[in-house]
Amino acid sequence: MSQEDTVVAAVISSFQERSRAGQLKYGTTLDRADLTPLQWAQHMQEELMDAILYLERLKQEMAARAQLS
Numbered sequence: 001m002s003q004e005d006t007v008v009a010a011v012i013s014s015f016q017e018r019s020r021a022g023q024l025k026y027g028t029t030l031d032r033a034d035l036t037p038l039q040w041a042q043h044m045q046e047e048l049m050d051a052i053l054y055l056e057r058l059k060q061e062m063a064a065r066a067q068l069s
Contacts, residue, residue: 023029035043 019029
């Protein structure tokens with residue numbers, strides 16, 4: 001018997017919602033064929049740079065909260 005992994009289910013749900021939002025915003029899916037591999041790499045690099053900035057912001061907030069405790 002297999003039990004549903006709620007964490008995996010939540011991530012899948014988030015991916016599906018992000019896909020729907022992207023289709024509404026950009027009018028296409030990731031199946032699009034109008035970008036070169038270099039353009040895809042550029043998009044990924046920009047997304048990862050954003051992720052690092054968000055991570056740094058969270059770390060700063062967590063450190064500030066730890067100092068208050």
